[in-house]
Amino acid sequence: MPARPSRHATILEVARVADASKTSVSRYFSGERERLSPALQRRISEAARQLGYRPNQMARGLKGGRSRLLGMLVADIRNPYSVAVMHGVEKACRERGFSLLVANTDNDPTQERTHLALFASYRVEGLVVNAAGSPAHELQDLVGQGLPLVLLDRWLEELEADRVGLDNELAVDMAIDHLRAQGYRQLLFLSQPVGLASPRQQRWQRFEQRLAGEPALDGERHDPALDGTAVSAIIEAFLARAGHPAAVLCANGNVTLAATRALQAQGIRLGEVGLLGIDELDWCGLVPPGITTLAQPTEAIGRAAVQQLLARLDDSGTTLPPRRTLFPPTLIARGSTRLPGTDNDQETP
Amino acid sequence: MPARPSRHATILEVARVADASKTSVSRYFSGERERLSPALQRRISEAARQLGYRPNQMARGLKGGRSRLLGMLVADIRNPYSVAVMHGVEKACRERGFSLLVANTDNDPTQERTHLALFASYRVEGLVVNAAGSPAHELQDLVGQGLPLVLLDRWLEELEADRVGLDNELAVDMAIDHLRAQGYRQLLFLSQPVGLASPRQQRWQRFEQRLAGEPALDGERHDPALDGTAVSAIIEAFLARAGHPAAVLCANGNVTLAATRALQAQGIRLGEVGLLGIDELDWCGLVPPGITTLAQPTEAIGRAAVQQLLARLDDSGTTLPPRRTLFPPTLIARGSTRLPGTDNDQETP
DNA sequence: TTGTATGCGTTATCAT
DNA sequence: ATGATAACGCATACAA
Numbered sequence: 001m002p003a004r005p006s007r008h009a010t011i012l013e014v015a016r017v018a019d020a021s022k023t024s025v026s027r028y029f030s031g032e033r034e035r036l037s038p039a040l041q042r043r044i045s046e047a048a049r050q051l052g053y054r055p056n057q058m059a060r061g062l063k064g065g066r067s068r069l070l071g072m073l074v075a076d077i078r079n080p081y082s083v084a085v086m087h088g089v090e091k092a093c094r095e096r097g098f099s100l101l102v103a104n105t106d107n108d109p110t111q112e113r114t115h116l117a118l119f120a121s122y123r124v125e126g127l128v129v130n131a132a133g134s135p136a137h138e139l140q141d142l143v144g145q146g147l148p149l150v151l152l153d154r155w156l157e158e159l160e161a162d163r164v165g166l167d168n169e170l171a172v173d174m175a176i177d178h179l180r181a182q183g184y185r186q187l188l189f190l191s192q193p194v195g196l197a198s199p200r201q202q203r204w205q206r207f208e209q210r211l212a213g214e215p216a217l218d219g220e221r222h223d224p225a226l227d228g229t230a231v232s233a234i235i236e237a238f239l240a241r242a243g244h245p246a247a248v249l250c251a252n253g254n255v256t257l258a259a260t261r262a263l264q265a266q267g268i269r270l271g272e273v274g275l276l277g278i279d280e281l282d283w284c285g286l287v288p289p290g291i292t293t294l295a296q297p298t299e300a301i302g303r304a305a306v307q308q309l310l311a312r313l314d315d316s317g318t319t320l321p322p323r324r325t326l327f328p329p330t331l332i333a334r335g336s337t338r339l340p341g342t343d344n345d346q347e348t349p
Numbered sequence: 350m351p352a353r354p355s356r357h358a359t360i361l362e363v364a365r366v367a368d369a370s371k372t373s374v375s376r377y378f379s380g381e382r383e384r385l386s387p388a389l390q391r392r393i394s395e396a397a398r399q400l401g402y403r404p405n406q407m408a409r410g411l412k413g414g415r416s417r418l419l420g421m422l423v424a425d426i427r428n429p430y431s432v433a434v435m436h437g438v439e440k441a442c443r444e445r446g447f448s449l450l451v452a453n454t455d456n457d458p459t460q461e462r463t464h465l466a467l468f469a470s471y472r473v474e475g476l477v478v479n480a481a482g483s484p485a486h487e488l489q490d491l492v493g494q495g496l497p498l499v500l501l502d503r504w505l506e507e508l509e510a511d512r513v514g515l516d517n518e519l520a521v522d523m524a525i526d527h528l529r530a531q532g533y534r535q536l537l538f539l540s541q542p543v544g545l546a547s548p549r550q551q552r553w554q555r556f557e558q559r560l561a562g563e564p565a566l567d568g569e570r571h572d573p574a575l576d577g578t579a580v581s582a583i584i585e586a587f588l589a590r591a592g593h594p595a596a597v598l599c600a601n602g603n604v605t606l607a608a609t610r611a612l613q614a615q616g617i618r619l620g621e622v623g624l625l626g627i628d629e630l631d632w633c634g635l636v637p638p639g640i641t642t643l644a645q646p647t648e649a650i651g652r653a654a655v656q657q658l659l660a661r662l663d664d665s666g667t668t669l670p671p672r673r674t675l676f677p678p679t680l681i682a683r684g685s686t687r688l689p690g691t692d693n694d695q696e697t698p
Numbered sequence: 699t700t701g702t703a704t705g706c707g708t709t710a711t712c713a714t
Numbered sequence: 715a716t717g718a719t720a721a722c723g724c725a726t727a728c729a730a
Binding site: 008052054055056057058059061062065067077078080083084086087090094099100101102103104111114117118120121122123141145146257260261264281282283285286287288 | 356357401403404405406407408410411416426427429432433435436439443448449450451452453460463466467469470471472490494606609610613630631632634635636637
């Protein structure tokens with residue numbers, strides 16, 4: 001028994017024990033086992049097992065420039081949507097032999113910059129970015145250096161990069177069509193502050209576009225901060241002003257949460273005032289009579305991001321134009337968009 | 350202007366441009382700027398800026414053995430509890446100059462092993478483990494090699510390591526005390542399959558202990574799989590059998606979700622049958638009349654894990670005995686544990 | 699099929 | 715205060 005239970009065995013030690021050269025051991029662990037004689041393979045295998053040898057990725061990365069690391073920047077990790085997508089990203093990474101370095105920015109551009117620098121220092125081979133906001137500049141630099149980068153959900157107009165996310169126009173169309181078909185005529189579009197977040201902008205604008213083209217529908221839109229009582233006030237004013245039947249269209253999960261709270265606080269029965277939210281959440285079926293949502297294919301979005309990244313990685317050199325991959329949402333109809341007295345055959349909550 | 354917009358500037362290039370030696374540049378970026386003359390500092394700073402130089406962590410890790418990487422193994426990343434803790438872990442990491450490598454195991458011991466190997470290959474300096482299940486063996490090895498490791502929430506009895514998590518006994522005590530004080534006398538304890546998950550075991554056992562000591566209370570416990578209709582059946586049978594007032598105690602967030610569904614499906618008003626869940630979730634205030642929960646201090650738990658890890662890292666050598674850090678939950682009382690007709694002054698939903 | 703020699707970017711040791 | 719040089723663990727061109 002060797003005395004030292006030291007830190008980590010190296011390729012050299014394995015070579016010595018196996019009575020082979022560093023090269024052979026290296027080959028053994030680099031998918032070139034076929035080139036070694038069965039006898040040597042066995043010796044190396046045994047030596048490695050005995051020593052608990054694991055190739056050092058740091059050294060590997062240093063030599064070949066291949067860190068086998070992908071980075072993911074998440075704007076808000078406590079958002080279930082982000083986590084769901086991340087789950088897809090991570091699975092796809094694993095399947096392709098990559099590991100995922102995750103950083104949460106809490107929607108803070110400063111942290112975004114910090115983490116970007118960090119990723120760079122670990123020589124990640126690709127980046128999935130769900131950006132907080134502005135720093136198209138540093139991202140631009142990275143892309144300029146040839147780092148594959150895909151923008152997830154949120155994108156910056158100035159930045160020429162691949163994009164993956166929801167088809168926001170389609171989502172708003174589906175929402176409006178559904179509400180219309182269910183008999184609602186007055187629509188309130190509620191968003192978090194639009195600011196620079198592209199999905200918010202797109203949904204916001206599409207709502208206006210569509211309403212302009214639908215004489216049968218009437219509506220308004222607001223983008224309050226969600227922390228105060230603003231949502232409640234807006235809904236109350238809207239309902240006082242609007243004719244019936246009226247409905248609220250929530251631009252994302254956070255808004256759905258806030259709007260549900262507000263409607264409940266006002267003692268309003270869902271359905272009587274319609275409620276439809278973009279983003280499906282665990283509890284949407286639980287609040288009576290169930291909240292209608294547009295679910296995003298989060299897993300698929302995550303996988304697509306990785307796939308796009310690795311595609312770029314493979315044929316680096318050829319400069320394909322930026323590609324955008326948009327996914328359609330799925331309507332999950334529940335009681336919150338069923339007018340009392342109506343008898344549409346909807347999926348039950 | 351140099352022609353090549355190549356990949357990454359190295360310390361050597363910076364040294365050349367700054368007309369200095371590699372050593373000086375290294376010192377500049379390793380927190381030893383004081384030892385350099387102001388003039389040299391300026392030259393290096395300028396050269397680095399101009400070249401967009403970033404120290405290569407891979408090379409750093411290779412040389413000094415300091416990867417500045419922490420690994421976190423998560424059993425189920427889609428569980429909001431896990432994410433909340435992870436948020437704390439990540440923040441604490443960042444504050445201490447570490448990066449976090451996250452791996453989700455989806456409760457699969459095989460993936461757990463794979464990811465553990467992976468972490469080892471990246472020479473993470475510490476591990477936060479929210480284990481799927483069994484492989485105390487590989488974890489034991491890592492600990493034996495001197496790798497700081499803290500068990501989060503779930504722990505393996507066989508493994509001598511630091512532990513951080515909720516005080517499960519206290520949680521069950523608080524739950525029972527609250528239900529009792531609210532007038533409930535028949536208790537149904539509902540858990541996910543207990544199996545090897547230590548928190549489930551502890552809560553499960555504590556419930557039985559406590560009930561044995563309380564003649565005024567009566568109860569039973571079950572740990573069905575959550576995917577079928579089992580929960581509904583169990584609740585129905587329990588209510589048929591039990592006298593009133595009866596309450597359901599949910600061992601975690603997933604169970605709370607399932608139980609709420611079941612109670613709703615049976616048209617039971619919450620409160621009339623009590624409902625209390627361990628784990629606070631976004632929507633618990635939304636389902637009328639609000640679901641009472643025991644909230645875990647997730648952020649604090651995450652931070653504590655990192656702190657414990659770094660403490661070990663600092664005084665490696667001294668072999669302190671394993672330490673366990675337990676946090677108390679916070680009761681958030683809502684309508685689901687208020688019997689109709691009662692008039693307790695509870696926090697409103 | 700197997701081995702030798704060199705270099706990846708950095709820090710540590712030892713000079714000056 | 716600054717620099718030269720040797721590792722760190724591995725992959726790879728080249729040689730045998």
